[in-house]
Amino acid sequence: MALSRSARLGALATATASFLVIAASSAPTHGAPGIGDPYFPRLGNGGFDARHYDLDLAYAPDTGRLDGRATLRARATRHLSSFDLDLQQLHISRIEVDGRRARFTRDGDEITVTPRDDLRKGRDFTVSVSYGGVPEALGGPIVFGSRYGWMKTADGVFVACEPNAASTWFPSSDHPSDKATYDIRIKTPKGLTAVSNGRLVSAFDKHGSTYTHWRESRPMATYLATATIGKFDVRTGRTPGGTPIYVAVDPVLKDANSVDVYAVTAAATDYWSRVFGPYPFEETGAIVDDMPEAGFSLEVQSKPAYSAVRSETTIVHELAHQWFGDSVSVAQWKDIWLNEGFATYAQWLWAEHQGTRSAHDSFLAGYASRPADSSFWQTEVADPQRDTMFASAVYQRGAMTLQALRERIGDTAFFKLLPAWTRLHRYGNASTADFIRLAEHVSGRQLDDLFDTWLFTTGKPAL
Known part of the structure; x- marks a missing residue:
C-alpha cells in the first residue's frame, strides 16, 4: 500500500525527531563530581561503575611518603566525554585511560579526567593514575572528634577510613554505593608487615624491601580498604567452623589486654555465621595496632582494625559489621x-x-x-x-x-x-x-x- 505525500512527510518528521532524541541522549557528557549523597555531595562519581582497583603502593615510614599507581577498571554508565575521581592531598604526575595519556584538571579533591576518545555507554575502560606525597589523617567532628584515615604510627601506619578518607591514599569513587574488588600490592622496608583485605597472595623480600600482595575478591566499599603497616605478630589458621583466619597484633600490645583476639574472633565469626547467614568473605581476622590517637576501631573488610582492643564486645561488634555494613x-x-x-x-x-x-x-x-x-x-x-x-x-x-x-x-x-x-x-x-x-x-x-x-x-x- 502506497503512502500519500503528506503521510510520507509526517513519517519523515517523526523519524527525524526520533533520531534527534536518540542523538541527544547519546551525546557525550561529563560524568558527575559526586553520586548525590546529601552528607558528602562530592564523594563518589557519576557516569561510571567501578569494577576493580589494582593498587601498587610503596611506603617509606621514615619520611611518611607514599608513592602509588592505581589502576581502576570501570564501566561507563553513560556516554562520557570526561569523568571525575576523588583524591585528597596527593600530587598526580600522570593519568592514562586505556593506556593512552589523558588530560586532567583538579578542583580541590576532585580530579576531572578527559580521555582522548569519548567512552560510550556500556564500555569497559581502565584509568591508571600515578601519584605520590605524604598522606595526612583527617580530623574534625565526624568520627568522635578523632583523627582518622591514614595515621602514622611509631613503626608504620594505621589505616581506617570511614567515612571519607579512602581518597587520602588512593584515587577512587569514594562512596559505599560504588563497590569493587581489589588487588593491593604494598612495598615496605624489610622487617615490616603490610596487612590488607581479603587473602594473602604472596609476600617476599628483595633488595632490602618486602613486597606483599593482598586480594579482596568480594565487592568492597572504599572506606573498608586498608594498607596497615608495622611490626606485627601474625597468627593464622581456621576457625572451628572452617573459615580461614589471620590475626596481626602489634607486639607492643601483647600484654596490654586480657582479651584473646584470635579466640574471640574465631568464636564470633562462627556464631554470627549461624545467626546472620554464611560468612560473606574469604577470610576473617583482626589487625591490632598501637595507635592510641585514633581511639576507635573499624570494621575493615575481612580484618577489623583495632587501635587497641578494649573489650570482647568491641570484637563481636566489628565482626557483626562484616554482614551489616561490609557485605550489606x-x-x-x-x-x-x-x-x-x-x-x-x-x-x-x-x-x-x-x-x-x-x-x-x-x-x-x-x-x-x-x-x-x-x-x-x-x-x-x-x-x-x-x-x-x-x-x-x-x-x-x-x-x-x-x-x-x-x-x-x-x-x-x-x-x-x-x-x-x-x-x-x-x-x-x-x-x-x-x-x-x-x-x-x-x-x-x-x-x-x-x-x-x-x-x-x-x-x-x-x-
Missing part, C-alpha cells in the same frame, strides 16, 4: 544505623548467647539510663546529619529499634529476617526503606508505627 552496605550515609544499630544489637545478642544478660534487659537498661530530656533522644536515627552520624543514638537507639521489632514480630520471624536481609542484599547496598519493606514481608505485619516511633521521630518513646 548503606545506600546513603544517612542509613548508617543499618550498620551501627545492627552491630550494637549484635553485642546484646552476644551477651544473650553468653548467658550474661538478655537483649530485652539490655534494651531496658539503655532506655532507663537516659531521661526524657536527654539530648540522646533528639537525634533522628534515620537521618542523623553528617557531623553527628556516629552519635550514640545511632548505635543505641538503632539497637533499641531492633529489639522493639523483635518483641513485636516474635523470635521466629525476627531470626528469619536477619539472614534474609544479608542474603537479599549480599555484596550490595540497601536503605532503611528496604529494611522496613523486608521486615513487613517476612513478618506479614504492617510496621510503619514502630519504625516511625523509633527511627523517624525525636523524643523518648513511651513503652
Whole structure:
C-alpha cells in the first residue's frame, strides 16, 4: 500500500525527531563530581561503575611518603566525554585511560579526567593514575572528634577510613554505593608487615624491601580498604567452623589486654555465621595496632582494625559489621544505623548467647539510663546529619529499634529476617526503606508505627 505525500512527510518528521532524541541522549557528557549523597555531595562519581582497583603502593615510614599507581577498571554508565575521581592531598604526575595519556584538571579533591576518545555507554575502560606525597589523617567532628584515615604510627601506619578518607591514599569513587574488588600490592622496608583485605597472595623480600600482595575478591566499599603497616605478630589458621583466619597484633600490645583476639574472633565469626547467614568473605581476622590517637576501631573488610582492643564486645561488634555494613552496605550515609544499630544489637545478642544478660534487659537498661530530656533522644536515627552520624543514638537507639521489632514480630520471624536481609542484599547496598519493606514481608505485619516511633521521630518513646 502506497503512502500519500503528506503521510510520507509526517513519517519523515517523526523519524527525524526520533533520531534527534536518540542523538541527544547519546551525546557525550561529563560524568558527575559526586553520586548525590546529601552528607558528602562530592564523594563518589557519576557516569561510571567501578569494577576493580589494582593498587601498587610503596611506603617509606621514615619520611611518611607514599608513592602509588592505581589502576581502576570501570564501566561507563553513560556516554562520557570526561569523568571525575576523588583524591585528597596527593600530587598526580600522570593519568592514562586505556593506556593512552589523558588530560586532567583538579578542583580541590576532585580530579576531572578527559580521555582522548569519548567512552560510550556500556564500555569497559581502565584509568591508571600515578601519584605520590605524604598522606595526612583527617580530623574534625565526624568520627568522635578523632583523627582518622591514614595515621602514622611509631613503626608504620594505621589505616581506617570511614567515612571519607579512602581518597587520602588512593584515587577512587569514594562512596559505599560504588563497590569493587581489589588487588593491593604494598612495598615496605624489610622487617615490616603490610596487612590488607581479603587473602594473602604472596609476600617476599628483595633488595632490602618486602613486597606483599593482598586480594579482596568480594565487592568492597572504599572506606573498608586498608594498607596497615608495622611490626606485627601474625597468627593464622581456621576457625572451628572452617573459615580461614589471620590475626596481626602489634607486639607492643601483647600484654596490654586480657582479651584473646584470635579466640574471640574465631568464636564470633562462627556464631554470627549461624545467626546472620554464611560468612560473606574469604577470610576473617583482626589487625591490632598501637595507635592510641585514633581511639576507635573499624570494621575493615575481612580484618577489623583495632587501635587497641578494649573489650570482647568491641570484637563481636566489628565482626557483626562484616554482614551489616561490609557485605550489606548503606545506600546513603544517612542509613548508617543499618550498620551501627545492627552491630550494637549484635553485642546484646552476644551477651544473650553468653548467658550474661538478655537483649530485652539490655534494651531496658539503655532506655532507663537516659531521661526524657536527654539530648540522646533528639537525634533522628534515620537521618542523623553528617557531623553527628556516629552519635550514640545511632548505635543505641538503632539497637533499641531492633529489639522493639523483635518483641513485636516474635523470635521466629525476627531470626528469619536477619539472614534474609544479608542474603537479599549480599555484596550490595540497601536503605532503611528496604529494611522496613523486608521486615513487613517476612513478618506479614504492617510496621510503619514502630519504625516511625523509633527511627523517624525525636523524643523518648513511651513503652
